[in-house]
Amino acid sequence: MTTLHAKTPDKPRPRSGLSKGAKEALMAYGFLSPALIILIGFTLIPVIIGFVISLSNFRVIFREWIGFDNYTRALQPDSELWPSLGATITYSLISVPLQLSLALGLALVLYQKLKGRAFFRVVMFLPYITSTVASAAVWARMFSPDLGLINAVIRAFGGVGPKWLLENKGIFTLMSQSMNLNLPDWLTGPSLAMTAVIIYTTWVFVGYDTTIFLGGLGNIPNEMYEAARIDGANAWQILKDITIPLLSPTTFFLSLVTIIGTFKAFNHIWVMTRGDNGTMTAALLTYKQMYEFQRAGYASALAFLLFTLILGVTIFQQLYGNRHTNY
Amino acid sequence: MANTYANAPQMKFKFGRVALYLILIFVGILALLPFVWMVLSSFKSFGDFINIEFSSVPSALKSFWPWPPFGTSPPEFGNYPEAIRRIDLSSTYKTLTGIPLLARQFFNTFLVAAVSVTGVLITSALAAYAFAMLEFPGKKILFVAVLAALMIPEELVLVPRVIMMYEPLSGEALASQDFIISLIPRTGWQNTYAALTIPFMASAFAIFLLRQYFMQIPKDLFDAARIDGAGHMRYLAQMMMPLAKPAFMTVGLLTFIGAWNEFKWTQLVTRDLPMRTLSVSLQNFLQTDGGAEGQLAMAVAVMIVLPIVILYLFTQQYFVEGVAKSGVK
Numbered sequence: 144m145t146t147l148h149a150k151t152p153d154k155p156r157p158r159s160g161l162s163k164g165a166k167e168a169l170m171a172y173g174f175l176s177p178a179l180i181i182l183i184g185f186t187l188i189p190v191i192i193g194f195v196i197s198l199s200n201f202r203v204i205f206r207e208w209i210g211f212d213n214y215t216r217a218l219q220p221d222s223e224l225w226p227s228l229g230a231t232i233t234y235s236l237i238s239v240p241l242q243l244s245l246a247l248g249l250a251l252v253l254y255q256k257l258k259g260r261a262f263f264r265v266v267m268f269l270p271y272i273t274s275t276v277a278s279a280a281v282w283a284r285m286f287s288p289d290l291g292l293i294n295a296v297i298r299a300f301g302g303v304g305p306k307w308l309l310e311n312k313g314i315f316t317l318m319s320q321s322m323n324l325n326l327p328d329w330l331t332g333p334s335l336a337m338t339a340v341i342i343y344t345t346w347v348f349v350g351y352d353t354t355i356f357l358g359g360l361g362n363i364p365n366e367m368y369e370a371a372r373i374d375g376a377n378a379w380q381i382l383k384d385i386t387i388p389l390l391s392p393t394t395f396f397l398s399l400v401t402i403i404g405t406f407k408a409f410n411h412i413w414v415m416t417r418g419d420n421g422t423m424t425a426a427l428l429t430y431k432q433m434y435e436f437q438r439a440g441y442a443s444a445l446a447f448l449l450f451t452l453i454l455g456v457t458i459f460q461q462l463y464g465n466r467h468t469n470y
Numbered sequence: 471m472a473n474t475y476a477n478a479p480q481m482k483f484k485f486g487r488v489a490l491y492l493i494l495i496f497v498g499i500l501a502l503l504p505f506v507w508m509v510l511s512s513f514k515s516f517g518d519f520i521n522i523e524f525s526s527v528p529s530a531l532k533s534f535w536p537w538p539p540f541g542t543s544p545p546e547f548g549n550y551p552e553a554i555r556r557i558d559l560s561s562t563y564k565t566l567t568g569i570p571l572l573a574r575q576f577f578n579t580f581l582v583a584a585v586s587v588t589g590v591l592i593t594s595a596l597a598a599y600a601f602a603m604l605e606f607p608g609k610k611i612l613f614v615a616v617l618a619a620l621m622i623p624e625e626l627v628l629v630p631r632v633i634m635m636y637e638p639l640s641g642e643a644l645a646s647q648d649f650i651i652s653l654i655p656r657t658g659w660q661n662t663y664a665a666l667t668i669p670f671m672a673s674a675f676a677i678f679l680l681r682q683y684f685m686q687i688p689k690d691l692f693d694a695a696r697i698d699g700a701g702h703m704r705y706l707a708q709m710m711m712p713l714a715k716p717a718f719m720t721v722g723l724l725t726f727i728g729a730w731n732e733f734k735w736t737q738l739v740t741r742d743l744p745m746r747t748l749s750v751s752l753q754n755f756l757q758t759d760g761g762a763e764g765q766l767a768m769a770v771a772v773m774i775v776l777p778i779v780i781l782y783l784f785t786q787q788y789f790v791e792g793v794a795k796s797g798v799k
Binding site: 187190284 | 487490491493494497498500501502504505507508511519520522523524525530533592593594596597599600601604605606607609612615616618619622623625626627628629630631632633634647648650651654655668669671672674677702727730731733734737738748749752753756760764767768770771774775778779782783786789790793794
């Protein structure tokens with residue numbers, strides 16, 4: 144219709160005076176604007192603002208530009224960033240493999256024809272959807288040295304309950320002390336408080352990881368298993384040569400999500416320890432700088448450093464993963 | 471082949487089934503135990519709450535269940551009103567309005583979650599529709615903007631967002647301000663519902679997911695609707711949205727839960743207790759009376775967790791399917 148009008152200009156033009164394409168474009172912009180205004184205004188522009196602020200010593204009000212001083216200060220040898228990065232990496236390196244291996248095992252169990260399987264999937268997912276503040280409060284109580292459930296169980300078996308969230312010493316140090324050994328300083332292991340946080344983290348996320356693994360298992364064609372069985376492969380060979388390699392895209396996706404998750408983890412650590420006793424991860428350090436000291440400039444610089452690190456991990460994983468993943 | 475699981479690999483452990491069931495039961499108990507402990511604790515007296523003793527079977531049973539038949543205490547239903555009363559002591563809100571502070575915080579949490587869900591669903595459906603169905607100049611670059619927003623972690627923009635919530639500078643202060651700093655938009659939304667909702671009323675993830683869904687719906691359907699005289703708006707509302715219902719449910723539920731459990735942002739941008747949400751309220755309570763008398767904190771935790779658990783139990787297939795799919799791409 145409209146193209147016809149365009150060719151015969153002396154005939155009356157369509158009401159809006161716009162071509163069909165222009166009308167469609169206007170409609171598209173109308174459809175897009177609410178979402179894009181919010182995303183650009185509250186996500187993309189703040190990235191620029193954050194960087195600008197990180198070049199100043201903004202603290203409640205702007206004072207002056209200080210160039211990259213916030214960054215150099217954060218990267219000083221005696222900066223609090225290094226211990227917090229250490230805590231972050233410890234948290235990540237222990238909880239990610241722990242979570243993923245438990246979840247893979249559970250996914251393999253739940254993939255069997257078992258009665259009540261659906262029920263267990265629902266139950267296991269429950270920790271993931273509940274408020275982390277509430278569940279961390281419950282776990283903090285269960286870890287309480289004198290009044291907690293966990294130490295009551297340990298005492299019942301004749302053990303001495305440790306201080307859990309209040310214990311700064313490393314777990315290897317504590318173990319060796321009970322055996323009267325002396326460990327070198329670099330082999331102290333994560334603090335017991337961090338260990339408790341890792342136990343909690345595992346409880347929250349294993350159900351989620353298992354659900355995603357189950358999705359991945361469902362994508363492996365049955366023909367593969369049948370062919371392997373015809374060739375006489377046993378259960379272990381099927382697992383090692385078919386399931387695990389063909390599951391690698393899922394494992395890759397999950398490890399990326401979980402690693403990033405550990406770098407961003409905040410609510411439960413804040414509630415359980417407030418960052419004390421070796422649990423001050425980089426995410427907590429950043430938040431603390433803003434929440435307790437209102438150091439907007441310094442906190443922004445820390446956020447950018449942490450983001451660079453996450454980006455680096457992601458890129459490394461993409462490069463490494465693409466070479467080692469079977470699609 | 472009819473049943474997907476019919477040919478699922480059967481690991482032939484000879485001791486098989488029983489061991490697998492034992493593992494499942496053990497894991498199920500571990501997953502549920504903290505919830506059970508939380509609920510039971512919220513009905514205990516302070517004395518029973520701190521008296522946990524597992525040295526013998528009767529005392530262990532009594533530690534979990536201090537009420538008859540294992541113990542002699544009556545259930546302490548009073549923890550709930552007592553927790554509400556203690557939280558009221560932290561502000562003048564109850565005396566001024568007659569409404570318990572926790573009730574107001576409950577309302578805040580619900581309002582923020584409901585507005586976020588509605589906002590995300592509407593803005594994302596419209597944007598996803600434009601990206602999936604319409605042609606317009608700048609489509610590629612705008613989609614790249616959405617992808618960029620998808621990749622930016624919230625932590626990176628937390629601080630600048632807080633500054634954007636500050637009160638706008640008035641004429642004189644603005645004039646004396648550094649020029650670049652004066653360019654930062656300030657909304658003055660600190661301590662208002664606007665701060666808790668508007669920045670979260672759009673989601674790059676939701677746009678992306680819904681667009682994928684919309685693109686799977688055949689275009690012929692639209693041509694047919696067009697002949698029947700339907701415009702884009704009607705087609706979206708009456709055809710696309712019902713067809714993409716599972717995607718909408720997943721997005722809506724995940725947004726609701728995210729908003730219900732949100733903590734960091736609310737703690738930073740709210741100042742007055744009557745503007746805060748349940749998570750922040752519980753965290754504050756743990757620092758005061760709730761820390762000393764855990765059974766009261768457990769009562770508050772139950773009140774926070776219960777609505778989400780009920781919602782989850784009614785809608786769990788959307789969660790489990792949505793999450794399982796998100797891993798497969």
